[in-house]
Amino acid sequence: MECGARLFAERGYHPTSVADIVATLGVGKGVFYWYFASKEELLTELLKASNHDLRKRQQHALGDEADPVRRIELGIRASLSWFAEHREYFAIIQFAATDETFAPVLARNREISIADTIRHLKDGIVDGRIADRDPTLLAHAIHGVVAELTSHALVDSSLSVDEVADLCVAFCLEGLCG
Amino acid sequence: MECGARLFAERGYHPTSVADIVATLGVGKGVFYWYFASKEELLTELLKASNHDLRKRQQHALGDEADPVRRIELGIRASLSWFAEHREYFAIIQFAATDETFAPVLARNREISIADTIRHLKDGIVDGRIADRDPTLLAHAIHGVVAELTSHALVDSSLSVDEVADLCVAFCLEGLCG
DNA sequence: GCCGCGCTTGACCGCTCGGTCAATGTTCAC
DNA sequence: GTGAACATTGACCGAGCGGTCAAGCGCGGC
Structure with missing residues (x-):
């Protein structure tokens, strides 16, 4: 159902009008409002679901890795590979932010993600593996790097996700x- | 006139409807369409003007600095300080991208800016000052870093632009x- | 057979939007 | 003073939107 939201x-x-969506699905308009209270709710649902899925992917990727620097690296790679598999969502999220x-x-979603990163950064700083700079800004x-390289990797598909992730x-x- | 586009x-x-804009300006709707062919043209004009202004700022900031690494640094600082002075435009540009x-x-605007950066990067790479990695991705x-830190600096005004720029x-x- | 109900339809509604235009005010040159 | 060019107004229009709803469909239980 939510596939019609690409x-x-x-x-x-x-x-994109609700009429467009139901026409693409080949169903009547009523069926849309049977499952969603409004067009707005559809987007909100999309955002919630994608965020949940991305976080699941990240948590799975981190596993029980202890090294904070390595945790950051794994988080980056997880993000990139998730967006590579869900390209549609990049534009949606970017719009929703505006x-x-x-x-x-x-x-809120992003704050949570940022907070995770900050935790790893602080760990790395006390270990002396990461330079002692404002963890929030870092x-x-x-x-920012991940978002922009994700965006670029989606456009220029001549590069593999791994190559981009490595850089x-x-x-x-x-x-x-x- | 274009100030009404904040x-x-x-x-x-x-x-934001055209009616909103002209009401804020306290003028009739006709005056809007006297100066702009359409609402769309207003945004396009805004984008062109802001891009032109930002580039001017950057070129001025670079001056005749020869060191490629330093040129990149000056470009970054110019971007950050420009956006700090033109906060409205960040949201506009972000939307327009979607x-x-x-x-x-x-x-096109961004490609030009990226191309500039790539040139400095290549210079830096042949000088051996910058690691030899794909300049486009770099x-x-x-x-990406500049965009994200700009966005964050705009929200959290407790940090000065210079602090953010330094980091x-x-x-x-x-x-x-x- | 027939009812009840979850599901579906699409014509329809009210509304707002971007955009138009006849009418009118304002400002010059001559 | 007068008229042409400029500048401005806001009522108005058609289109398209998000959302509603009376009517219908199909299917399982009885």
Whole structure:
């Protein structure tokens, strides 16, 4: 059912009407409002489900790895591979971040993810493996790299996810100067 | 005139009607369509103008600096300080990237900016100052860090732009492990 | 056979939107 | 003073939207 919402990704939320969605599915409009209270709820549901799935993937990827630096690396790789398999969601999430209706949900999701990263960073800093800089800003920096490289990897599919992930990790750990 | 378009930033493009804009300005609807062919053109014009202004700022900041690494640093700082002074535009640009109507314009703008960064990166690589990795991906990584830290700095105003810029540069050059 | 009900339909409603335009005010040059 | 060009108004339009709902369908229980 929610598969019919790849339309949001292709054409954007506002330009996609409920009529478009049900027409693509070949069903009447009523069936949509039988399962969702509103068009808004569909997007919210999409956001919740995708976030839940992504986090599950990350937690599974981290396993019981103890090294904080390695945990960060695994988190990055998990994010990239998840988005590679769910390309539609990238555009959806990016739009949702710009709409005041959905921004709060998304902000909460991201805060949780950032908080996780911050924890690993702090661990790494007390271990002396990570330079002692504001962990919050570092966490955002990492998320920025991941988001942008995800976006780029989705467009330029000539690169494999692993290649991108390798560079992403290298950049985050060693910077430009290596 | 275009100042009335901070509404786009506050409420988003689609939720802001032309009627809202002219009401805020206290003028009739006709005056809007005297200056702009359509609502769409207003956003396009906004994007063009902001991109032009940002690039001007960057070129001015770079001056005649020869060191490629330093040029990258100055570019980063220029971006951050420009967005700090034009907060409204961040949300607008972020939205425009998700809308298929405006994405092409924005993509071109960004490609130019990325191309600049790539040039500096290549210079740095032949100098041996920058690790020999795919310059395109590195450029996107840098832009990702800048975008995310910009976004975060706009929300959390407790940090000065310079503090954020310092960390941003440090992260890009040295990574987490410094 | 027939009822009840979960599910589905699509015509329809009210509303808001982007965009138009005849009418009118304002400002010059001459 | 007068008229042409400029600038502005806001009522109005058709389109398309999100959302509703009376009517119908199919199917299992009795």
